[in-house]
Amino acid sequence: MTRTAIVVGAGPNGLAAAARLAKAGLHVVVHELAARPGGAARSADTLGPGTTVDLGAAAHPFGMGSPAFLDLGLEEHGLQWLHHRYPMAHPLDNAPSALLHRDLETTATALCVDAAVWRRLHRPLVSRALDTLDNVTGPLLRLPPHPLLMARFGARALWPAAPAARLLFRTEAARALFAGSAAHSMLPLNHLFTAGFGVLFGALGQSIGWPVAQGGTNSIIDALVRHVSAAGVEIHTNSHVTDLRELPTADAVLLDLTPRQILALAGTHISARYAGHLRRFRYGPGAFKVDYLLDGPIPWRDERTAHAGTVHLGGTLAELAAAERLLGAGRLSDSPFVMLAQPSAADPSRALEGQQVIWSYAHVPNGYDGPAGELVDAQIERFAPGFRDRIIGRLQTPPRALEDWNPNLVGGDIGGGSLRGLQQVLRPAPTLRPYHAGAPGLYVCSSSTPPGGGVHGMAGWHAAAAVLRDLGRG
Numbered sequence: 495m496t497r498t499a500i501v502v503g504a505g506p507n508g509l510a511a512a513a514r515l516a517k518a519g520l521h522v523v524v525h526e527l528a529a530r531p532g533g534a535a536r537s538a539d540t541l542g543p544g545t546t547v548d549l550g551a552a553a554h555p556f557g558m559g560s561p562a563f564l565d566l567g568l569e570e571h572g573l574q575w576l577h578h579r580y581p582m583a584h585p586l587d588n589a590p591s592a593l594l595h596r597d598l599e600t601t602a603t604a605l606c607v608d609a610a611v612w613r614r615l616h617r618p619l620v621s622r623a624l625d626t627l628d629n630v631t632g633p634l635l636r637l638p639p640h641p642l643l644m645a646r647f648g649a650r651a652l653w654p655a656a657p658a659a660r661l662l663f664r665t666e667a668a669r670a671l672f673a674g675s676a677a678h679s680m681l682p683l684n685h686l687f688t689a690g691f692g693v694l695f696g697a698l699g700q701s702i703g704w705p706v707a708q709g710g711t712n713s714i715i716d717a718l719v720r721h722v723s724a725a726g727v728e729i730h731t732n733s734h735v736t737d738l739r740e741l742p743t744a745d746a747v748l749l750d751l752t753p754r755q756i757l758a759l760a761g762t763h764i765s766a767r768y769a770g771h772l773r774r775f776r777y778g779p780g781a782f783k784v785d786y787l788l789d790g791p792i793p794w795r796d797e798r799t800a801h802a803g804t805v806h807l808g809g810t811l812a813e814l815a816a817a818e819r820l821l822g823a824g825r826l827s828d829s830p831f832v833m834l835a836q837p838s839a840a841d842p843s844r845a846l847e848g849q850q851v852i853w854s855y856a857h858v859p860n861g862y863d864g865p866a867g868e869l870v871d872a873q874i875e876r877f878a879p880g881f882r883d884r885i886i887g888r889l890q891t892p893p894r895a896l897e898d899w900n901p902n903l904v905g906g907d908i909g910g911g912s913l914r915g916l917q918q919v920l921r922p923a924p925t926l927r928p929y930h931a932g933a934p935g936l937y938v939c940s941s942s943t944p945p946g947g948g949v950h951g952m953a954g955w956h957a958a959a960a961v962l963r964d965l966g967r968g
Contacts, residue, residue: 496520496521497519497521497745497746497965497967498521498743498744498746499512499515499520499521499522499523499744499745499747499748499961500522500524500525500741500742500744500746500747500748501522501523501524501525501747501748501750501939502524502525502735502741502747502748502749502750502759503525503526503527503533503750503751503902503940504524504525504526504528504532504533504729504731504750505531505532505533505534505535505750505902506532506533506714506715506718506949506951506954507533507750507940507941507951507953507954507957508526508748508750508939508940508954509524509531509715509718509722509951509954510562510563510566510718510951510952510953510954510955511748511750511939511951511954511955511957511958512524512727512954512958513562513566513718513721513722513725513727514954514955514958514959514962515746515958515961515962516722516725516727517725518958518962518967519967520745520746521726522726522727522728523727523728523730523744524722524727524728524729524730525730525733525735525741526731526732526733527732527734527735527901528731528732528900529731529732531715531718531719531729531731532712532715533550533900533902534549534550534900534902534903534908534949535550535551535712535714535715535949536548536549536550536711536712536715537549537709537710537711537712537713538712540785540889541785541786541787541845541851541887542787542887545787545844545845545846545849545851545887546709546710546712546837546843546844546851547710547785547844547851547853547889548710548711548712548853549899550900550908550949551711551908551948551949552706552711552804552835552837552853553704553705553706553803553804553835554575554704554705554706554707554711554714554948554949555581555695555698555699555702555703555705556631556698556948556949556950556952557575557705557707557948557949557950558702558703559623559624559627559698560627560631560950560952561624561627561628561631561952562950562951562955563714563950563951564624566718566721567721568714568717568718568721569717571716571717571718571720571721572713572720573707573708573713573714573716573717574708574709574713575703575705575706575707576705576706576707576708576841577596577705577803577840578704578706578802578836578839578840579798579801579802580593580594580596580798580801580802580803581596581699581700581703581704581802581803581804582594582671582674582675582699582704582802582803582804582806583796583798583799583802583804583805583806584667584670584671584674584805584806584808585795585796585799585805585807585877585878586666586667586670586809586810587809587810587876587877589666590667590796590798591794591796591798591799591802591877592605592666592667592668592670593798593802594671594700595700596699596700597700598612598613598616598617598620598700598701599613601671601700604667605663605667605668605671606665607664607665608662608663608664608665608668611662611668612663612668615662615693616693616696616697616700618643618647619643619646619693619694619701620697620700621701622640622643623697623698623701623702625639625643626640626643626647626694626697627698627702628640629643629644630644630647630694630945631945631950631952632944632945632952632956633919633926633928633956634918634919634944635919635920635926647690647693647694648690650690650693651687651689651690651694652686652689652690653686653687653689654683654684654685654686654687654688654689655672655673655676655679655683655684655691655692656673656676656683656684656688656811656815658672658689659672659673659676659692659811660811666810669810669811670806670809670810670811670814671696672689672692672693672696673808673811673815674806674808674831675691675692675693675696675699676688676689676691676692676695677691677806677808677814677831677857678691678695678833679691680778680779680818680821680857680909680912680913681818681822681913681914682815682818682819682821682822683814683815683818684815684819685822685914687913687918703803704803704804705803705840706803706835706840706841708841708843709841709843710837710844711949714949718951735759736758737759738759738763738936744935745961745965746935746936746937746961746964746965747935747936747937748937748938748954748957748958748961749931749938749940750902750939750940750954751902751938751940752775752777752904752910752911752940752941752942753773753775753911753922753942754772754775754901754904755901755902756922756931756938757769757772757773760931760933760936763933764931764932764933764936765932765933767932768931768932768933769932771922771923771924772922772923775911775917775921775922775923775942776911776912776914776917777860777904777905777907777911777912778860778907778909778911778912778913778914779821779822779857779858779859779860779906779907779912780857780858780859780860780862780896780905780906780907780908781855781856781893781896781903781906781907781908782855782856782858782862782867782891782892782893782906783853783854783855783890783891783892783896784854784855784856784867784870784871784888784889784890785851785852785853785854785888785889785890785891786851786852786854786885786887786888787845787850787851787852787885787887787888788849788850788851788884788885788886789848789849789884789886790848790849790850790884791836791839791850792836792850792852792874792878792881792884793878793879793880793881794877795877795878795879799877799878800836800839801839802836802839803835803837803839803840804833804834805833805834805835805836806831806833806834807831807833807834807873807874807876807877808829808830808831808832809829817829817830817857818831818857821857821858824859824860825859826858826859826862826864826866826869828869829869830856830857830858830866831856831857832854832855832856832857832869832873832874833854833855834852834853834854834874835852835853835854836850836852838850838851838852854870854874855870855908856869856870856873858893858906860893860904860905860906860907861894861906862892862906863892863893863894867892870890892906893905893906894906896908902940908947909941909946909947910940910941910943910946911941911942911946913946919944921943921944921946922938922942922943927960928943928944929943929953929956929957929960930960937957937960937961938957939953939956939957939958940953941953943956943957944956
């Protein structure tokens with residue numbers, strides 16, 4: 495008798511779960527609210543005909559090395575990764591940009607007096623980048639696949655990023671490179687474990703890289719859809735599941751949803767204790783997204799910055815730490831941290847000839863509806879005088895609009911929930927079985943479970959493994 499599974503939500507995690515279950519011989523049906531699969535990994539021509547704009551994530555250090563994506567062989571299904579000359583740049587006032595190279599030695603050498611410390615900090619992870627991803631893209635409360643390597647990472651990850659950067663590095667360039675990567679946590683940089691983001695994102699950039707997907711992030715979804723379709727998975731789009739009772743009987747139901755949606759969909763089917771944990775789940779800061787169409791490259795003061803895939807805009811360590819500290823208190827800095835991607839520099843297909851698509855967002859309080867777009871413009875102009883003169887198209891998407899587009903992005907939270915406190919290791923509930931949803935046969939496979947946000951499919955991959963173990967197929 496063929497086992498059956500239903501997946502609600504066709505984001506990267508839902509599709510990765512479907513792929514693993516189908517590979518094990520289950521019949522899988524996926525229901526997706528939107529008109530096409532992808533979740534927050536979709537792309538569209540929102541800046542006009544001939545443009546490709548990533549509506550969610552743009553650069554993918556975790557995607558290229560994802561154990562799930564590697565196992566599924568997505569490149570055999572048409573996915574191509576493209577690299578910029580530099581994975582990341584961090585502009586500074588009155589100084590050259592700090593540059594992360596796709597090579598540890600080149601990056602370290604450019605940091606002068608900080609070279610030796612930079613090498614020692616990153617070398618263990620750079621030399622075993624795929625093993626590092628294998629360790630960190632699953633539940634942290636488990637025996638990791640590579641325990642000694644995980645211990646070395648843990649010794650680096652424990653510390654708050656801002657004090658660690660001040661203690662370890664003497665140059666503003668090294669401090670800024672490290673702090674910009676740490677800010678991906680969307681936590682104040684005096685928070686424990688934020689150094690882990692700094693060293694992990696830096697190590698991935700200096701090994702795997704921070705690539706973009708040719709043709710847009712939606713190309714990752716297209717490859718996943720081709721894979722699961724070939725395996726017999728059914729995908730139903732425009733399928734809004736509002737209650738679990740609407741679904742046919744199945745051996746497993748997996749929810750690629752965050753706690754708020756799970757409560758609405760399954761609140762009467764899960765235990766009161768588990769429902770209580772979901773109600774107490776905290777969402778993190780929001781993203782205020784601004785996309786631009788330019789008549790050419792951004793005129794960076796340091797011209798090398800135009801060849802970076804990702805650009806961190808926040809100034810010095812002190813400025814960046816101050817902005818993230820305000821954010822942690824629910825307030826917006828006049829100079830917020832801005833993450834910017836330049837996909838057109840590696841993928842000319844993103845815009846018409848001579849034009850460039852620029853993707854960016856600022857860290858803002860959850861649900862913020864103020865004029866943050868002007869602050870994003872100003873941060874770019876600060877390091878690229880004349881930037882505003884190059885704009886021929888501009889589209890801003892505040893946090894509430896992001897949530898309207900994708901209900902999983904609650905208040906603009908793009909990471910599936912805050913990483914503050916125990917939610918970094920125990921999500922979405924304080925349990926050692928994070929993918930089990932408080933009822934027999936019901937599972938969670940979204941970014942609200944380990945390892946959290948990003949386009950890597952690993953939450954779905956591990957949730958599917960939990961299903962297979964429960965069915966005696968693990």
